[in-house]
Amino acid sequence: MAVFTPVSLDDLETWITQFPLGKAIAVRGISSGIENSNFFLTTERGEYVLTLFEKLSFEQLPFYLNLMRHLAERGVLVPAPVANGRGEILHSLHGKPASIVTRLQGSSQMNPQPVHCAAVGAMLARMHLAAEDFPMQQPNLRGLAWWHETVPVVLPYIPDEAKALLRAEIHTQEAFAASHVYHQLPRGPIHADLFRNNVMFDGERLTGFFDFYFAGCDTWLFDVAVTVNDWCIDLDSGRLDPARLRAMLASYHAVRPFTEAEKAGWRTMLQAAALRFWLSRLYDFYLPREAEMLTPHDPTHFERILRERINHPAPALF
Numbered sequence: 572m573a574v575f576t577p578v579s580l581d582d583l584e585t586w587i588t589q590f591p592l593g594k595a596i597a598v599r600g601i602s603s604g605i606e607n608s609n610f611f612l613t614t615e616r617g618e619y620v621l622t623l624f625e626k627l628s629f630e631q632l633p634f635y636l637n638l639m640r641h642l643a644e645r646g647v648l649v650p651a652p653v654a655n656g657r658g659e660i661l662h663s664l665h666g667k668p669a670s671i672v673t674r675l676q677g678s679s680q681m682n683p684q685p686v687h688c689a690a691v692g693a694m695l696a697r698m699h700l701a702a703e704d705f706p707m708q709q710p711n712l713r714g715l716a717w718w719h720e721t722v723p724v725v726l727p728y729i730p731d732e733a734k735a736l737l738r739a740e741i742h743t744q745e746a747f748a749a750s751h752v753y754h755q756l757p758r759g760p761i762h763a764d765l766f767r768n769n770v771m772f773d774g775e776r777l778t779g780f781f782d783f784y785f786a787g788c789d790t791w792l793f794d795v796a797v798t799v800n801d802w803c804i805d806l807d808s809g810r811l812d813p814a815r816l817r818a819m820l821a822s823y824h825a826v827r828p829f830t831e832a833e834k835a836g837w838r839t840m841l842q843a844a845a846l847r848f849w850l851s852r853l854y855d856f857y858l859p860r861e862a863e864m865l866t867p868h869d870p871t872h873f874e875r876i877l878r879e880r881i882n883h884p885a886p887a888l889f
């Protein structure tokens with residue numbers, strides 16, 4: 572939507588010399604960002620994305636940037652942070668934290684077919700496995716603790732039917748999180764927001780996952796459920812699309828087979844993933860941040876998905 576902090580070629584002339592990228596040739600603001608100031612940057616060495624972080628701090632960013640570097644080094648298709656001569660990947664520009672990452676080719680596939688879902692499923696499984704030995708720890712900051720804190724904040728704003736659903740679902744999720752099955756679920760760093768707008772395709776070829784700024788350590792199954800709830804549904808009804816669902820899960824399973832605990836927890840996890848985004852959308856809708864310039868996402872989309880997952884349980888996992 573905006574570039575909040577402008578950057579010109581003049582601003583980069585000296586700053587860019589710390590990187591092995593040659594001279595900056597062009598810098599162009601990306602209008603679609605909502606959190607940060609993003610720029611397509613052309614240098615003598617190629618195409619990059621420059622980001623000035625408007626909200627995340629110098630303390631918060633190392634987890635995300637190091638995770639991207641760790642994944643890129645292991646062949647997972649994600650933007651690779653560019654290190655300066657001192658090996659640093661987090662920098663400062665105009666007083667804001669800043670990074671340069673490699674530019675992914677292509678564009679987001681907003682009308683995905685089974686072939687796209689299969690590619691996303693396989694890359695997601697590769698990502699989970701590649702992140703297994705990532706040494707940094709950060710919880711999923713939009714996980715159960717945040718849901719617990721946020722439910723009472725949004726409850727006063729929503730209609731009675733929605734209140735009942737929200738109360739019942741948070742109880743379901745608290746019981747699930749305390750269960751034996753839940754504690755057996757494999758975990759590690761996850762993307763946690765792998766929607767269609769956070770993946771690039773060049774035709775049918777997946778070129779990368781990006782926007783890792785909700786990443787954290789949580790169950791792999793939660794990541795799969797978040798992804799399925801966006802990629803494998805009919806957008807109007809929230810209903811699962813059997814062909815896209817099969818394609819995504821089969822290709823994930825072929826790389827990293829689902830465990831028995833994951834099979835047992837699958838349906839509840841699809842509900843958890845719907846609850847997560849219903850809650851954040853309710854929060855942004857009823858309690859917008861000061862000077863928020865954006866039209867908030869529609870919360871009822873995820874309320875519909877949650878009802879759908881409860882009333883028409885998904886097919887069993889492989």
Ligand SMILES: Nc1ncnc2c1ncn2[C@@H]1O[C@H](COP(=O)(O)OP(=O)(O)O)[C@@H](O)[C@H]1O
Pocket residue numbers: 601603604605606607608609620650672673674675676768781782
């Ligand atoms: N590494 C990248 N390669 C190519 N395009 C990118 C890359 N990172 C961001 N973009 C582009 O910038 C846009 C905004 O990025 P995003 O991470 O969603 O910003 P914000 O965090 O500000 O919402 C994306 O929709 C995409 O078009």
Ligand SMILES: N[C@@H](CCOP(=O)(O)O)C(=O)O
Pocket residue numbers: 605764766768769782848851852868
């Ligand atoms: N995917 C979330 C919102 C997060 O925004 P993003 O553009 O950073 O992915 C939603 O749809 O509610």
